[in-house]
Amino acid sequence: MYKHIEVPEKGQPIKIKKKKLVVPNRPIIPVIEGDGIGRDIMKATRRVVDAAVEKAYKGRKRIAWMDVYAGEEAFARYKEWLPDETVAAIKKHYVALKGPLTTPVGGGFRSLNVSLRQIMNLYACVRPVRWFKGVGSPVTHPQKLNVVIFRENTEDVYAGIEWKKGSKDVKKVINWLNKNMKVDIRKDSGIGVKPISVGGTKRLVRKAIQYAIDRKLPSVTLVHKGNIMKYTEGAFRDWGYALAKSEFRKKIVTEDELWDKYKGKMPKGKILIKDRIADSMFQQVLLRPSEYSVLATPNLNGDYLSDACAAQVGGLGMAAGANIGDYIGLFEATHGTAPKYADKDVINPGSLILSAVMMLDYLGWGKAAELVEKAIQKTISKKTVTYDLHRQMKGAKKVGTSQYATNIIKNM
Secondary structure: OOOOOOOOOOOEOOEEEOOEEEOOOOEEEEEEOOOOOHHHHHHHHHHHHHHHHHHHHOOOOOOEEEEEOOOHHHHHHHOOOOOHHHHHHHHHHOEEEEOOOOOOOOOOOOOHHHHHHHHOOOOEEEEEEEOOOOOOOOOOOHHHOEEEEEEEOOOHHHHOEEEOOOOHHHHHHHHHHHHHOOOOOOOOOOEEEOOOOHHHHHHHHHHHHHHHHHOOOOEEEEEEOOOOOOOOHHHHHHHHHHHHHHHOOOOEEEHHHHHHOOOOOOOOOOEEEEEEEHHHHHHHHHHOHHHOOEEEEOHHHHHHHHHHHHHHOOOHHHOOOEEEOOOOEEEEOOOOOOHHHOOOOOOOOHHHHHHHHHHHHHHOOHHHHHHHHHHHHHHHHOOEEOHHHHOOOOOOEEOOHHHHHHHHHHOO
């Protein structure tokens, strides 16, 4: 029983059997509308998803949406920003769709988005980045970039501990480090600690490699700053290689093995495991993007890289995202709430629609997912787009959020 959540009568919950999702024909999907522009883009996204599912399965399958609440709408109903029953509903039903949320000032949260990920142990932030033909780009060959970034979601700076410059605590930390660790930290410093664990690293890398195997992708690249931070980011690299060799030995080849054992010729049916220093990786996604397919990164590296890659393909309005644990998948737009555009029907819903495409694929409803992707490409090719894409495209017609969704549906 829920206080403010209405459970759809005709829907059924997703179950777990033999460590796999079992999805009924009428799965109940919790949905957080979101704050600001979330109201516009979520309405558009649900229309597109429902139309794709109907066209793909002719009524045999249908999503039973269940509204749950976080952010401003939750505070209006519960006087809480993140109600326990919202978390409980997502945990019970495993798959959810979420709009952007505003983090309250002084609300006790670093971020509502981060809190949701940490509470439900959604340790993999998954962001596929690809170009749709016709979208403006600052690079010459945006079609060469087609990567999926697996960013660790619970450690590194997201679990960081900080002490403010000049505080009593930071003085204790600096004095202890200088005395016991024989270092020389300036007295006027702020201090931060970031943890990266072997367990957290291995589960992230495991999911990235399995994703590449399932989709027959050619490589997984570990991205790190291990040349400087040897026992955190360098360890991320080492633990990633160790996991690959211990659990996927028959399916992978490391980059060293490729040259030492196979003379640079990739053996058929294998996935290449390699690594790159983080700053070098920023050059690589610009200069040699076609050499990369899956990137596995600690938290901060993945945050930077996913936005930098999105900039090559049209911006965050075209960037999908998901936060995934062992079973729970929370699919969300990668951008913020943009309150000055709220309720104006102008924002590109593409990020949330493409996140919903990931959700459909996660459900095993690939036919519906493919319909949406092809319809988005057709809509862009016809140059009827929202303002963010309109300003990057010559001869395009500018339409609002709802009309853009209508055009996608027409083009399925």
